[in-house]
Amino acid sequence: MAVEVQVFGLVMDDETRAPVMVLRAVEGEETLPIQIGFPEAAAIAASIEQIDLPRPMTHDLLYSAIETLGGRVERVDITDLRDTTFMAVIQVRRARRLLTLDARPSDAVALALRARAPIFVADSVFAKVEPRDAAEASRLQWMAFLHSLEASSDPDSIVNPDTSKEPKKTVH
Numbered sequence: 001m002a003v004e005v006q007v008f009g010l011v012m013d014d015e016t017r018a019p020v021m022v023l024r025a026v027e028g029e030e031t032l033p034i035q036i037g038f039p040e041a042a043a044i045a046a047s048i049e050q051i052d053l054p055r056p057m058t059h060d061l062l063y064s065a066i067e068t069l070g071g072r073v074e075r076v077d078i079t080d081l082r083d084t085t086f087m088a089v090i091q092v093r094r095a096r097r098l099l100t101l102d103a104r105p106s107d108a109v110a111l112a113l114r115a116r117a118p119i120f121v122a123d124s125v126f127a128k129v130e131p132r133d134a135a136e137a138s139r140l141q142w143m144a145f146l147h148s149l150e151a152s153s154d155p156d157s158i159v160n161p162d163t164s165k166e167p168k169k170t171v172h
Contacts, residue, residue, distance in 0.1 A: 002077060002120035003030055007048060007109060010041055021106060023078075023121060030126050032078070034086055040106035047113035059110040066115075070094050073115035076108040081128040 008024035008031065019041035023032040036044075043059050045051075056064065066073060071094040080087040088108040090101040103111075112119050 001123045003028065003123065003126065005030070005032065005119050005121050007044060007113065007119075010045055021109065023109075023119065030121070032121055032126065032129060034078075034105050036106035040104075040110055043110040044106070044113060047110060059107065059114055063111055063114045066092055071099070073111060073117040074098070075117050076103075076112040076119045078105050078108070078119075078121045078125055080122065081125050086125070 004026045005023040006026055008022040011020050011022060011033075012018070013020050013035060016035065018035050019038060021034050021036050021041070021044060023034070024030070039058075043057050046053060046057070047059075053060075063073070071092045074091040074093045076088060076090050078086055078088045086105045088103045088105040090103050090108050090111060092099040092101060109119055111117075
């Protein structure tokens, strides 16, 4: 089974100084933090904020190519977590044929946002990221932290974080 999610926000991991995409269940309490790259964070932030750029970004180009070739992004699935690497696929419908494209979750999500396609996470992925011992933050603490976040209203804050403010909790 899979759970439909949405992009809850983008945060900066204080430890690695890398952006983290936080996905949250549309219905339910499941959350999934995924560390991503700066270009992907900027692409996701631009899509969330509906910022029109003068030239297409890579994800805009891919979306345009899929549509021009008669396809439609039907959905994105985050399918697995192997070691520390998340796996994703993009489902593209072209006529009666359903194509499955391997992708990084950040690229898949950036494309899904542009295509207004649903995003799903396999139940098994949530199970793999559950805290495994008392040394890790409890699920309730993690949920409280996520509820306290506000989705970034300034896409530049991901690429150029304001380091003068008090640091946020580290997201793993």
